Amino acid sequence: MLNIEKRQILTNLLEGLTKEQIIWLNGFVTAKSDGEISAPILAKKESNIKEITILYATETGNAKKIASNFSNKLKKLKIKVKLKAIQQYDPENLNKEKYLILITSTHGDGEFPENAKEFISFLDLNGPDLSNINYAIIGLGDSNYPLFCKAAIDLEDKLVSLGAKNWQKIANFDLDFENHIENYYQNLEKSLFEEKKNLTGKITQNIILNDIGSNKEIHHIEIKSDAKYQVGDAVAIKIADNAPRLYSIASSPNQNEGEIHLTVKNVAGGLCSSFLSELKSDDDLEFYIAPNNNFRLPDDKKDIIMVCGGTGIAPFRAFLQERDFSAADGKNWLFFGEQYARSDFLYQAELQDYLESGLLDNLDLAFSRDQEEKIYVQDRIKEKSDELKGWLEKGAYFYICGDKNKMAKDVEQILIEILGEEFLEKLEEEGRYLKDIY
């Protein structure tokens, strides 16, 4: 909200004040603003992210120009920036990176620039674990060529497959990139401070959704908070020095004003999940909202197909609530998988109501352990392949949420079987194949 200079002045002013003085100042400012400004000013004084690495792979020097520009600006925010041409970067260091901006042009027939090839082959050959990395990719290209920014798209696939997490939505710029790059930077900078803005909410409910006989302990947690969020977003929770854990929000802010719902599986040995599981009513919880622009509802008229297992249902519960609220015309189809119908059918009563009201058009279930031979969501998708194809041909969006290594892979495999690779690629290009996997 404030520009950097103003913020710096404010920071200097506040330094060394006593608590009483700050409280007085707070009241003074509030009076000045007729009560429109309240506490969070203090929270915004510095970026939450302390170190960023920027790598560029360039043919013409454009990528380098952008990288240097970003680097200078970020350094002014007191962020330690490591700026390197990609061929000069030792990829063995990747495991130490937390925030990584990659800027790459596309060369020739959708290939990486020559000087990036060593880096890419390191990823391909060594398959390092990149789960510590939050990435932002900028692609540069020329839309006159058929495979526009293919290198950037491929790079994202590789990073995701190695566990890296999306930080900023991939941005692919055409020859007129200079018109857009400042806007991109502003958003990135904004996010540095937004994420920093730690919020405090109060727990109002924490129940275990599973019943007797279940192998799982999945919590439904309701938090009272004024935080602004959209369906698809996640809540990030940071405990001590550990990397923040993200939990997809299970509610729509429109249907649950002032509330955030989470669906959290208590994983044995999971620091964050066991912390959340033990929360009681009236406990405070510190968190921030992690926007996920890659997982949004489409236009109200579009049909959506949602596929999930276990806690993967969280964002879809939010989607359904949102579509219920907005009385969206688009049809809704949910595939849900778990172990036992009796004890693990998360949000069963709500989904039954949605079926009855007509909000949900289809609900297909796979309870793997209710019969001799195990049945999974991908089996249900296969059973319904004709109908599914019909929906997608008419423009439906396809969403997956859940386990990256098992469910998402198997579902994708079945989709390729049903639709063919070309159709799936087309879906992806059109932004109709969306994943929130972990």
Add this chain to the structure above:
Amino acid sequence: MTEKIKINSNYLRGDLAKDLQNQITGSVNHNNHQLIKFHGIYEQDDRDRRKAREEKKLERDYSFMIRLRIAGGRISNKQWLAASKLSEDYSNSHIKITTRQTIQLHGIIKSKLKPTIQYFDKYNLDSIAACGDVNRNVIASIFGQDIDEINDLAVKISDEFLPKSNAYKEIWLDGEKVENDHEPLYGQTYLPRKFKIAIANPPFNDVDVYAHDIGLVKIADGYNIIVGGGMGTTHGNDQTYPRLGSLIAFSKKEQILEIIKQIILIQRDFGNRENRKQARLKYTIDHRGLDWFKKELTKRLGFKLDNAKDFEFSARSDQFGFLEDGRFGLFIENGRVFGNIKEALDEIAKKEIGNFNFSNNQNILITDIKDKNALIEILVKYNLDNQKSEIRKSAMACVALNTCPLALAEAQRYLPDLLTKIEDLLTKYQLQDENISIRMTGCPNGCARPYLAEIGLVGTSLGRYNLHLGGGSFGQRLNRIYKNSLNEEEILKELDYFFGEFAKCDKELIFGNFANKLIN
């Protein structure tokens, strides 16, 4: 409503097969909820868990009770082990012996129904018509002479009047589909209401022969015929009442099946199909008169019925321990087989020491005993000594809470505790050896035949019961409501008074008769 469901069911099929595949709910749809009863299955939900499930955003904890059809109550040790295994695998590990000589498993979830019935089928056990508007499990006395003969008759009646629809095979056993099915005896609307047949063997009336639509009393070369007995009532509906069966005739063995058939057909044709609370044979007879009934029956038979013969009952309770004929009666409180009793019965079955015969008072007779010492060893090992008071040994309770959807109050989970307090009262007046029949149900439908008990407790709401007194001790006289909706303290206070007065009387007197006089 139920009539319409029957008509539209294509002989009990409905869309049950498809419904079983529906994983969105653990229940079955409204129509199938009714139809599934004809397959011996009741849909229930765990009422203790309703609130918790709601909080968990789950639907009610639906499950099913499967009741077997075991006419005469005899079961081989292999069949017992099959039931025992299923109770462990798919049910709540309990086996419930009913008041009508069969067993039922509770808590079977939808996805396990088919595997359960298929497994039973491997052991020649089925649940066809164990519930529903048809002739249900046929019960027979297990004491006295000629018990093999009356057991055979029970089996024969059960088979003869079984629905002939192929639906059971198609739905549960993957049997081949039959087009244009039909039901030669019942037709597509079956009977207006449930229909029960019992066979007594004087002097033993362990079946409560007056409590069923048809009661047969074995006499010499034939049977006395009793019609129109029935227990079920509805609170606040004085058009409903328990009724003792009426003794109408004697029949030679050879004609008995034909007579039963014609009685069933009269009920099929004249039973009330508008109002299920007036649909039992007892109301058909009372609305048109017993004379009309006898005339209609004679007309249909084409021959005159003989006059009923004299007989006398002098026992209704089960016998325990080793009987003169070598069988062994084992007490099972309220028919609930679990824990050490179940382990013991499993071991007896595994070692093939004997077979089992379920009693009509929710106990077990161990029959065909091959090795008496081995049996004793097991009974000692599991501490099963039948050492219970007389009142406890003849007590009965229905299932009630937490699974029976009709229950207004507790029964089998509560009666044992109440009995402990009643035993103390009896001891106080040195009446501890009196065999007084006490029966408790969680609702007025009468599954444990409470209206034929000397002390009947019929649930009205949680923790409250109507106190019935004055029933005949051999099932020959109904009791009457003495006081309404008593809580435990009030029940004990009343019984304290009655026991106190009874203790002052002639020792030859029977409590039921005494109370009957006292409340007049």
